[in-house]
Amino acid sequence: MTDHNHHHEEAITLRCNRCGKPISPSEAILTPTGYRCSDCVRQQQKVFDTSQPLDYILGFIIALVLSLLGSWLTSLIGFFTVLLAPAAGVGIAEAVRLVTKRRRSKRLFRLVARGIILGGVPISVFMLINLFFSLRMAAFNPFSLLRLGYQILYLILAVPSANYRLSGNQRL
Ligand SMILES: [Zn+2]
Structure with missing residues (x-):
């Protein structure tokens, strides 16, 4: 220049x-x-900041719904969450990219991350209640702790992988 x-x-x-x-x-x-x-x-x-108002709403809802699904699958497959969660993160990111026509912004990435976390809440809470009752009834089942752990693992793996896929170095 x-x-x-x-x-x-x-x-x-x-x-x-x-x-x-x-x-x-x-x-x-x-x-x-x-x-x-x-x-x-x-x-x-x-x-890079090309997001439109509707993208935020759609991105958040897609992340929320797909993450709820991922969280539910996590509750079924247990250990294989280590494989599923990163794939779920990428899948969520791809779905958001598709629907928002690859428009992007930091705010969208943040909202998607929040959607994924919120999507993991219902089943995590359910697992937490399960754990609580198993402790209260003095019938502690180590699996109830493990199941809660898998939910947390799911979020720990899915959020960064979605974020990386969304914000990583990609051709526009
Ligand atoms: Zn320059």
């Missing part, structure tokens, strides 16, 4: 990998694709 830094070129080793402008190490911003200047990062942020 501008080449007012041109005469510094030899002293500067970093270049913005988008516009090619030399940047001093203190100004360089590390992005998933390499170092960029602040102008390019700002410009790209604008391109």
Whole structure:
């Protein structure tokens, strides 16, 4: 773009990998694709924030419903949650991307994460009540603790994998 830094070129080793402008190490911003200047990062942020109001509602509801389904499946498959949960996260992200036509914004990612967590609440609460009663009746069943653990594991794995799929470095 501008080449007012041109005469510094030899002293500067970093270049913005988008516009090619030399940047001093203190100004360089590390992005998933390499170092960029602040102008390019700002410009790209604008391109990335493309969500429309309806996207937030749809994204949240899709995440909520699919996560409830994932949470229910978790209650059935137990240990295999370690495989299901990351796949569920990716599936939720893909469904959101499809419905929102790949429009994106940080706010959408946050809402999707909240939808996934909220979707996991009903069955987690059910498992917690189960555990509580098994303790109260002095008939503690270790499986009731394990089942609650799987629900938590589901959320721990599904939320970051959905977030990564949504916000990761993708071509627009
Ligand atoms: Zn640049």
